[in-house]
Amino acid sequence: MEEEAAHDVAAHGASGGIQIHPMDQFIVRPLFGGDEIHWYTPTNVTLWMALTVLAIALLLVFGTRGRNVVPSRGQSVAELAYGFVYKMVEDVTGKEGLKYFPYIMTLFMFIVTANMLGLIPAAFTVTSHIAVTAVLALAVFFTVTILGFVKNGTGFLSLFWVASAPLALRPVLAIIELISYFIRPVSHSIRLAGNLMAGHAVMKVFAGFAAAAAIAPFSILAITAIYGLELLVAFIQAYIFTILTCVYLKDALHPHH
Amino acid sequence: MEETDAEMSPADTAGRTGVVENHDVGALPSDVDVHTETLAHEEEAAGMPQLNLETFPNQIFWLVIALVAIYLILSRIALPRIAAVLAERNGTITNDIAAAEELKLRASEAEEAYKQALADARSEAQKISADTRAEIQADLDEAIAAADADIAEKTAESQRRIGEIRDQAAADVEVVAKDVAQAIVEAFGQDADDAAVNGAVDAEMGSRTA
Numbered sequence: 001m002e003e004e005a006a007h008d009v010a011a012h013g014a015s016g017g018i019q020i021h022p023m024d025q026f027i028v029r030p031l032f033g034g035d036e037i038h039w040y041t042p043t044n045v046t047l048w049m050a051l052t053v054l055a056i057a058l059l060l061v062f063g064t065r066g067r068n069v070v071p072s073r074g075q076s077v078a079e080l081a082y083g084f085v086y087k088m089v090e091d092v093t094g095k096e097g098l099k100y101f102p103y104i105m106t107l108f109m110f111i112v113t114a115n116m117l118g119l120i121p122a123a124f125t126v127t128s129h130i131a132v133t134a135v136l137a138l139a140v141f142f143t144v145t146i147l148g149f150v151k152n153g154t155g156f157l158s159l160f161w162v163a164s165a166p167l168a169l170r171p172v173l174a175i176i177e178l179i180s181y182f183i184r185p186v187s188h189s190i191r192l193a194g195n196l197m198a199g200h201a202v203m204k205v206f207a208g209f210a211a212a213a214a215i216a217p218f219s220i221l222a223i224t225a226i227y228g229l230e231l232l233v234a235f236i237q238a239y240i241f242t243i244l245t246c247v248y249l250k251d252a253l254h255p256h257h
Numbered sequence: 258m259e260e261t262d263a264e265m266s267p268a269d270t271a272g273r274t275g276v277v278e279n280h281d282v283g284a285l286p287s288d289v290d291v292h293t294e295t296l297a298h299e300e301e302a303a304g305m306p307q308l309n310l311e312t313f314p315n316q317i318f319w320l321v322i323a324l325v326a327i328y329l330i331l332s333r334i335a336l337p338r339i340a341a342v343l344a345e346r347n348g349t350i351t352n353d354i355a356a357a358e359e360l361k362l363r364a365s366e367a368e369e370a371y372k373q374a375l376a377d378a379r380s381e382a383q384k385i386s387a388d389t390r391a392e393i394q395a396d397l398d399e400a401i402a403a404a405d406a407d408i409a410e411k412t413a414e415s416q417r418r419i420g421e422i423r424d425q426a427a428a429d430v431e432v433v434a435k436d437v438a439q440a441i442v443e444a445f446g447q448d449a450d451d452a453a454v455n456g457a458v459d460a461e462m463g464s465r466t467a
Contacts, residue, residue, distance in 0.1 A: 060335035
């Protein structure tokens with residue numbers, strides 16, 4: 001009995017050397033203790049969203065306080081972000097889409113900043129949660145759909161009626177188009193949350209392996225490589241989310257194929 | 258019995274020997290004890306925290322607040338400011354380019370004027386140098402003519418004086434010759450006829466000078 005208990009402890013101690021809890025980092029916890037999470041409870045979500053807002057304000061407001069014709073470094077970055085999104089909106093949706101530029105800029109800045117802040121060790125990544133990305137995607141979906149009907153009336157439905165296809169094929173295509181239209185918010189949100197969750201979980205797994213001395217060097221190398229990749233992913237996913245928003249907006253403004 | 262065992266600490270479990278007869282039942286509490294802490298973790302992170310619906314209202318609430326805050330910051334402060342800066346920069350660049358064009362134009366005008374002035378100055382200088390040369394030449398000719406005249410005058414004067422001196426000398430020689438001839442004739446004891454002596458001397462000198 002005693003031997004068995006000791007053996008048990010030893011076995012668990014050995015496996016305890018590699019304690020991998022890749023999903024722990026995504027747990028939503030109240031900031032000031034307590035177990036209940038009400039809708040108003042300040043949680044780590046609150047903290048990291050506040051930091052996101054703060055970082056954006058720091059970059060876009062504090063960074064541009066000089067209003068210099070020859071920009072400082074901070075102002076250059078802010079102008080770069082502005083120009084990047086502005087050009088994206090203009091290129092994809094055309095001139096009439098520029099009216100919605102502040103909304104799209106809000107989306108892009110929120111996602112890219114939250115993604116980047118999430119890469120700080122021990123940080124909480126708000127954009128890795130499907131609840132967050134689903135709200136973003138659904139907001140885009142409903143806005144774009146309503147806008148489409150307001151701007152084009154029933155003409156918006158021509159989005160599903162592929163006029164360039166043979167007549168016999170059109171009903172089939174219409175069904176496919178309709179399904180793909182309603183799948184949009186799903187793919188739109190899961191793409192972002194899934195990418196970030198997977199990347200952060202993989203890093204955590206490799207970090208767990210680092211506890212074993214034999215594979216620690218490889219583990220650390222792998223974390224370094226994946227961290228670089230995640231930096232890229234953090235930006236690219238924000239870019240993809242934003243450009244897809246622009247594409248959906250273009251569909252709403254110009255539904256004709 | 259098992260319930261109370263489960264509450265006990267790992268040290269108690271390890272220190273306990275043969276209290277429980279059944280192996281399987283005995284192993285269970287010790288397992289639970291050792292794992293109490295890890296289990297607490299695993300329970301929390303069981304599955305995906307993303308799918309824990311209890312946290313959804315909280316996340317959505319704070320997300321909406323964050324988005325509204327970002328939207329207000331961007332639309333009220335950041336975007337107009339950046340747009341103004343960019344517009345100002347574009348304006349400045351356009352103005353600077355226009356100013357540069359104008360300056361370039363003026364520079365080429367200035368260059369034209371400079372070249373013109375240079376050409377004028379050069380021709381002026383050539384004219385002045387030609388004039389000066391002609392003037393100097395005229396002065397020189399005049400001076401040469403004056404000097405020639407002077408020289409001719411002085412030469413004539415000199416020749417005149419030489420002629421005078423020569424004439425004087427000839428006259429003096431004649432007088433001396435006449436006197437000498439008179440004296441020589443008197444010395445021979447003869448009465449010297451002035452007229453004859455003078456005539457002889459004149460004849461002699463005339464034949465010499467001829």
